[in-house]
Amino acid sequence: MQAKLAADAIPISKKRKTWIRTIQKHKVMYALLLPALIYFAVFKYIPMAGIMIAFKNYNLALGLWDSPWVGFKNFTDFMNGVYFWDIMKNTIIISLYKLLFGFSAPIVLALLLNEVYSQWFKKIVQTITYLPHFLSWVIVYGIMVALLAPGDGLFNMILKDFGVEPISFLTEPAWGRMLIILSEVWKDIGWGAILYLAALAGIDPSLYEAARMDGASKWRQLWHITLPGIRGVIILMLILKLSHILDAGFDQIFMFANTFNQEKIDIIDTWVYREGLERLKIGLATAVGLFKAVIGFALVLAANKLAKKFDGQIW
Amino acid sequence: MIHMTIGEKVWQTVVYVVLIILSLLCVLPFLYVVAVSVTPESEVLRRGIVIIPESFTFLAYKEVFISHGIWQAYKITLFRTIVGTALNVFFTVIAAYPLSKKYLPGRSPFLLFIVFTMMFSGGLIPTYLLIRSLGLLNSPWVLIIPNLISAFNLVIIKGFFEQLPGEIEESARVDGASELQTLWRIILPLSLPVLSTISLFYAVGHWNSYFDAIVYINDSNYMPLQVILRNILLNVATQSADSLANSGAVSTFAVQMATVVVTTVPILIVYPFLQKHFIKGVLLGSVKG
Numbered sequence: 001m002q003a004k005l006a007a008d009a010i011p012i013s014k015k016r017k018t019w020i021r022t023i024q025k026h027k028v029m030y031a032l033l034l035p036a037l038i039y040f041a042v043f044k045y046i047p048m049a050g051i052m053i054a055f056k057n058y059n060l061a062l063g064l065w066d067s068p069w070v071g072f073k074n075f076t077d078f079m080n081g082v083y084f085w086d087i088m089k090n091t092i093i094i095s096l097y098k099l100l101f102g103f104s105a106p107i108v109l110a111l112l113l114n115e116v117y118s119q120w121f122k123k124i125v126q127t128i129t130y131l132p133h134f135l136s137w138v139i140v141y142g143i144m145v146a147l148l149a150p151g152d153g154l155f156n157m158i159l160k161d162f163g164v165e166p167i168s169f170l171t172e173p174a175w176g177r178m179l180i181i182l183s184e185v186w187k188d189i190g191w192g193a194i195l196y197l198a199a200l201a202g203i204d205p206s207l208y209e210a211a212r213m214d215g216a217s218k219w220r221q222l223w224h225i226t227l228p229g230i231r232g233v234i235i236l237m238l239i240l241k242l243s244h245i246l247d248a249g250f251d252q253i254f255m256f257a258n259t260f261n262q263e264k265i266d267i268i269d270t271w272v273y274r275e276g277l278e279r280l281k282i283g284l285a286t287a288v289g290l291f292k293a294v295i296g297f298a299l300v301l302a303a304n305k306l307a308k309k310f311d312g313q314i315w
Numbered sequence: 316m317i318h319m320t321i322g323e324k325v326w327q328t329v330v331y332v333v334l335i336i337l338s339l340l341c342v343l344p345f346l347y348v349v350a351v352s353v354t355p356e357s358e359v360l361r362r363g364i365v366i367i368p369e370s371f372t373f374l375a376y377k378e379v380f381i382s383h384g385i386w387q388a389y390k391i392t393l394f395r396t397i398v399g400t401a402l403n404v405f406f407t408v409i410a411a412y413p414l415s416k417k418y419l420p421g422r423s424p425f426l427l428f429i430v431f432t433m434m435f436s437g438g439l440i441p442t443y444l445l446i447r448s449l450g451l452l453n454s455p456w457v458l459i460i461p462n463l464i465s466a467f468n469l470v471i472i473k474g475f476f477e478q479l480p481g482e483i484e485e486s487a488r489v490d491g492a493s494e495l496q497t498l499w500r501i502i503l504p505l506s507l508p509v510l511s512t513i514s515l516f517y518a519v520g521h522w523n524s525y526f527d528a529i530v531y532i533n534d535s536n537y538m539p540l541q542v543i544l545r546n547i548l549l550n551v552a553t554q555s556a557d558s559l560a561n562s563g564a565v566s567t568f569a570v571q572m573a574t575v576v577v578t579t580v581p582i583l584i585v586y587p588f589l590q591k592h593f594i595k596g597v598l599l600g601s602v603k604g
Contacts (some may be wrong), residue, residue: 021349022420026413026419026420028411028493028494028495029413029416029419029494030413032410032412032413033409033410033413033414033425034427035409035410036406036407036410036464036469037428039406039463039464040428040429040432040466042445043442043445043460043461043463044432044435044436044437045432046441046445047436047437047438047441047442047444047445048435048436048437048441049437049441050437050441050444051437051438051441052446053440064444067589109337112333112334113329113334115326115327115330116330116331116334121331121334123339124338124430125335125338127587127590128342129337129338129341130590130593131341131342131586132341134519134523134582134589135523135579135582136522136523136524136525136541137523137525138523138525138541138544138545138548139541139544139575139578139579139580141545141548142348142544142548142574142575142578143344143345143347143348143571143575145548146344146347146348146351146569146575147344147347148570148602149568150568151568152349152351152359152568154366175593181530186340186341189337189341190341191553194598197600206425210517217322218323218326220323232540250526251352251402251524251525251526254526255525255545258549269439272438273439273530276439276440277440277530279442282440282444285439285440286438286440286441289437289438289439289440289441290438292438293435293436293437293438296435297434297435300434301434
């Protein structure tokens, strides 16, 4: 009380005083929070400030401050480049295919598992289908080599037995996207199903009993009870996925891409890596990274706004 | 309990068959990798496609482990996974705890400061230049420090702390426990399920990631396992796979596959444990965050 009166007496420093007192009161809490704030400031916000490289003709020798400003030249160079449409097209096509198959496959798996009465069977199938999720993309690529390599790969040995010319699946541009989509579905089908299974478990079983009494077929039950029961989760997941439409899966594609199939599977992120860090076109690559980040940010905001309309917001 | 019509029995059979095929598709490719890795070259030449080998040889594994690179890479990956995960969890927890306190002044702006990084980032090149100017290039710490806290995991733990009953904490405070004691003695023991989930998220992330090592590390002494495997698969390090296979008894292919197995085995060992906890994690983190 005394201290408060004293603070009232000197209005100018009052705000400062209460500020200091708040910190003192919660000093342990702020101390605990401090490392995280420093971490995010250094490793996330400083690179955000580094975005100014996108507007400079960056020169390694001159450094960040002394490199000359070039305005939007890097952006216009990118948009006018011959590769622009190729990598945009690849990024969007691969994302859309992944959305189409990678998104629907787990729902189908969850619906199938939901039909199984035997608990142990359900558990075994789930345990097995989750497994690939925990393997790295390097390992998945290794498995692809085992199956698809031109000389020793399983499929090519089978083709050879039938007298068919071997196909170099891993370097053939025509197979590039297909392999990426298939491996994505393979890796994450079981994992993606978890959420839908949880939602399915929440549907009241008496609805099915009643439907059976009324003589509803399996398809009608699926259409009128099951799908409406998980609609909220489906829509939410769809919106979330849409917000990542420009993230076609860097780790995976970086592993699968080679000089032969690059034309069909090169995406924005792999392009930025090559131009920026291998060919040292730092300003240009940063501009492309920023271009992607800005669009991605807008999509996330839009997705969150949409999600709010449905089942709660994302954060 | 449920009487099935014929149509339903047919439907059930279809469902079971599809699920069995799907399960086989998930597990057989890996078993094939194992089979290739233990099949002697002579048998491949004699029989052609070998799916179930008649005889076994561990020569390919011997070749893999003779090469110096693998042991060193294992060391780096273990260091990265163990030390990295411990630091990840520690720093995530101590940040999540204050942020879970609704009474803490400034909580919302701090939270926004962190969550914003989930939506917008400086991108690869500015991050690379930062790491370079911090002198972290070619240090094993570059695999740990730039990934110290995942905003996503932080939000999950914060959410979990928030829904713990406040009364327990209050009674601890009444008994004279300090904030740190409350966190250590009361909150953490109650949070073991979510903590193990988060630890596993971090650990699997460390074990599986390869790209940061490719970008930030040139020194082959600091290359993690996944990068070595990648080089062997892509025949970048022709010297590693080919010279290994020069002895003639095993093919380069078998050595490649043995390396895949060696890299995967640790994940397979902890998998049953992983699986149990991760399901909780997905459900915790997915929708509501």
